[in-house]
Amino acid sequence: MSVNKDYNEKQGQILTTAESLFSEKGFDGTSVRDIAEKAGVNVAMISYYFGSKEKLMETIFERRTEHIRLRVESLMKDDSIDYIGKVHLIIDEHIEKAFSKFQFYKLMVCEQVINKNPVILDIIKEVKKRNMQVITELIRKGQEAGVFRSDVDVILLFSTMYGTVSHMIIGSDLYREISGLTHLSEEEYYQHLKQLLSKHLKQIFKAILTHEA
C-alpha cells in the first residue's frame, strides 16, 4: 500500500514548509516561490524532487496518511479493557492526533471542500473508511455483548467526533477569545481544549451508545 519513503533533509524541509503554508493560505493561495523561500531552497528544487506543486501536495497527504489511521486495533482485542474503555481510547487517540497535526487537519478539511484533486480525495476517503470500520467493529461487538444499544448510527457518531474536533481546531481563535483565555499560550490552550473535548465526547458517546432512547 502506502510505501513509507525516506526523504532527505531538503525534501523534508520542503514538505514541512509546504504543509504549513498550504494550511495557512490554501493550496492556490500559496506559490511555489513562497515555499522555496521559506524552506531555504531554490524554486527549481520543488519540480526537481516532487515533479510539480500538485504532486508535492499529494506527497504531503501520502506522508500523513500513516499518521491519521487509528492505531488502537491491537488494543481492541485486549479483554482487560471494557467496551466503554475502548471507546475512550478511540476518542483520545483521535483528539491527540488531530491536535498534534492540526495544520494537516485544517488542510484536509479545505481539500474536501475544494474537491479538485482526485488522488487526494481518494486518500482522505480511504483513511476515513478505515477508521470508521474500526469503530463499527467495536460497536458491533459491544452490541453482541449486550453493552451497547442496537440502534446506533456509526456515521453520525463518527461525524460528531470528527466534526466537533475539526470545528474546535478551525475556530480555536474565536473560542479562545470568548472563553477569555487569551493569557494562555497556544500550547497551553490546546492542552485545555483537548481535555474539554475528551470529556465532552466521552459523555456524548456514552449517552448514544448506552442510554435508552
Add this chain to the structure above:
Amino acid sequence: MSVNKDYNEKQGQILTTAESLFSEKGFDGTSVRDIAEKAGVNVAMISYYFGSKEKLMETIFERRTEHIRLRVESLMKDDSIDYIGKVHLIIDEHIEKAFSKFQFYKLMVCEQVINKNPVILDIIKEVKKRNMQVITELIRKGQEAGVFRSDVDVILLFSTMYGTVSHMIIGSDLYREISGLTHLSEEEYYQHLKQLLSKHLKQIFKAILTHEA
C-alpha cells in the same frame, strides 16, 4: 448595522455565480474571468460593481450574514414551548439554514481556515457570537428553572452542533457512498440527512443538558 442593499439583476447574477464557484474551487482557485464567463457578464463589470475580487467576496458574506443568524429569538419568549422544545427549534433551524445554503457554509469553513481577509473573519466571528448568545441565554433560563444541568459548556455544545452538521455537508459524497444511498438524488439524500441529523443532535443535546453525569 448590516444594511440590506438591493442589487440589480447583473449584480445578483455575479454574486450567485461567485458564491457557487468560490465554494467549489476556493477563492484563490477561482478567477474573475471564470466568474464573468459563467455569469454572462464582462470581466470589467466585477471591478465596476464591487471594486475588486476581494470586495466581491466580502459582499457575498455581508449578504448571507442576515441568513445565518438564528431567527428563533421571538419564539424563545413563547411560554407555551418548553425548554427542550426550544432547543429543538434551534437545532432544526440551524440544520435547515446550513443545508439550504450549503455552498455558503462550505465557503465559511474554508475562509476560517485560510484566515486571510480580516473583514470576513469579523463577519463570521460576529454571527457566531450572536448565535451562541441566543443559546447561552436559553440554557441559562433552563438552568434557573431547574430543567437543565448546571455544568453545561455552551461552546462545546455549539461546536458539536456546528461541527457535526458542517462535517456531514463537507463529507456528504463519501457518506452517501458508504450508506449505499447513491440511488437517491442529491435533494432526496439531503432530506434524509437532515432528518438523521435532527434526531441525532436532539438526542445529544438532551443527554448533555438533562442527564446526570
Add this chain to the structure above:
DNA sequence: TTATATCAATCAAACGTTTGTTTAACTTTG
C-alpha cells in the same frame, strides 16, 4: 420638437505582475 449634454452601463483590449515550470550552465559528490 429637435438638438445637446449627462451619466451609468458595457465592452474589447491592454496593463503590469505573478504564476508554475523548464532550461542550461555550474558545482558537488561518490
Add this chain to the structure above:
DNA sequence: CAAAGTTAAACAAACGTTTGATTGATATAA
C-alpha cells in the same frame, strides 16, 4: 569522470485590474 544536486534566468500562460471608446437612456436647452 559520471551522476546528482543546485542555481539564476527565462518561459508562456494566467492573473486582477484599468483604460478608453461606445452605447443607450434620460434630462436640459433652444
